[in-house]
Amino acid sequence: MEKNVKVYSTPACPYCKMVKKFLQDNNVAFEDADVSHDRQKAEEMVKKSGQMGVPVLDIEGKIIIGFDKESIKQALGIRSP
Amino acid sequence: MRMYDLIIIGAGPAGITAGVYAARKRMSSLVITRDIGGQAVWSAEISNYPGYQLISGPDLVAKFEEHLRTYAVALKENERVVGLRKTGSTIIVKTEKGEYDSRTCVVASGKRSQALGVPGEREFKNRGVTYCATCDGPLFADKDAAVIGGGNSALDAALQLMKICRHTYIINTARTLTGDPVMREKVEHNPAVSVLNNTRVTAVLGDTMVNALQIEKDGKQERLSIQGVFVEIGLMPNSDFAPDLEKNALGEIRVNCRSETNIPGIFASGDVTDVPEKQIIVAAGEGAKASLGAFRYLAQNKF
Structure with missing residues (x-):
């Protein structure tokens, strides 16, 4: 089942790139919210996560801060290789 | 085993x-x-x-x-x-x-x-305190920010932030900035940047997010109103x-x-x-x- 995944990121942040690559490698479709250009999305991210660091993932309402591979896998139901 | x-x-x-x-x-x-x-x-x-x-x-x-x-x-x-x-x-x-x-x-x-090791730093990590200007800088658009440090990484952060933030302070414990002259000139000549030499951060203050730094200059404590703290001390x-x-x-x-x-x-x-x-x-x-x-x-x- 396709899950609703949103990534809040900034263009130059390495862990944002790594999160997005990880999702792509696992064939997970996601919405990419660039908080450096979209003030509204930035506020949304701060409100959801209670903090100002990127990346932030919203997986069906579950908020994950940073490139926390284990939590992302768990939220998406990806089994470890 | x-x-x-x-x-x-x-x-x-x-x-x-x-x-x-x-x-x-x-x-x-x-x-x-x-x-x-x-x-x-x-x-x-x-x-x-x-x-x-x-x-x-x-x-x-x-x-x-x-x-x-x-x-x-x-x-x-x-x-x-x-x-x-x-x-x-x-x-x-x-x-x-x-x-x-x-x-x-x-x-x-x-x-x-390296962490600053002052009260409030840990508590406000990612709530205004960050160690990556490249990543988190854009979130401080039109806000006031402080870069802590005086070397190349601090100047690099300041050069990025001065394009994004309303005002950028560089807080440096030494008498002068120690980074490359080319970068120093750029920040020192920018009206949106203030360099505070001989200055030490003594605490990070805020409620849910950072709203100020307590700094010490010439033995006197001052309060500097800022929303972002970029730690670049090595x-x-x-x-x-x-x-x-x-x-x-x-x-x-x-x-x-x-x-x-x-x-x-x-x-x-x-x-x-x-x-x-x-x-x-x-x-x-x-x-x-x-x-x-x-x-x-x-x-x-x-x-």
Whole structure:
């Protein structure tokens, strides 16, 4: 089942790139919210996560801060290789 | 308990290279690390790694990881090492999750951003306090920010922030900025930047998010209203977990030209060591040396 995944990121942040690559490698479709250009999305991210660091993932309402591979896998139901 | 031939601590350029060499020598090895790539992921552009005329840190690290994973190297990610000691001929690596035994070890745990160590810093981490201007800078658009430090990394952060923030303060403990003159001129001539020399941060203040810094200048305490704090005061080696290893004054592990530490069987490589040049290519080369050293040690000691 396709899950609703949103990534809040900034263009130059390495862990944002790594999160997005990880999702792509696992064939997970996601919405990419660039908080450096979209003030509204930035506020949304701060409100959801209670903090100002990127990346932030919203997986069906579950908020994950940073490139926390284990939590992302768990939220998406990806089994470890 | 299982006895490994080699345990590698860290998976930056040094640790990953050590892992590749270990696999090719058919040593039974385990890599324990908090993350993949270490500081290399923070490089926006790398143009001094042969074979790649220009590659980003995350892309080079992805290549490294892919290379390591072509071998059957056991890899434990998201695991922090908290202790390293040798008892008899057994090296014991303790992590937050368990203990592992090995005949040899390569310490390649790298460096991390140095913290200010003032009240409020930890509490407000990611709530205004950040260690990556490139990543989190855009979130402080039209706000006031302070960069802590006076060297090149501080100036680099200030150069990015002065284009985004309303006003940027540079808070520097020394009498003058110490970074490259070209960068210094750029920040000193920008009306959106104020340089506060001879100034020390004594506390980070705020409610849910940061709203001010307490600073000390000429013995007087002042309050500086800001929303973002960018800490750029250098790097610290991740060597605290190994109290038995000899280190220099900076806490870097002392190694000889064979990557050996003062404890036989324990090798070290990359930025955590006192090898002077902190470069991806140097770290990778040192990782190879350490792994080959471990192989030779195993052969000589006939376990």
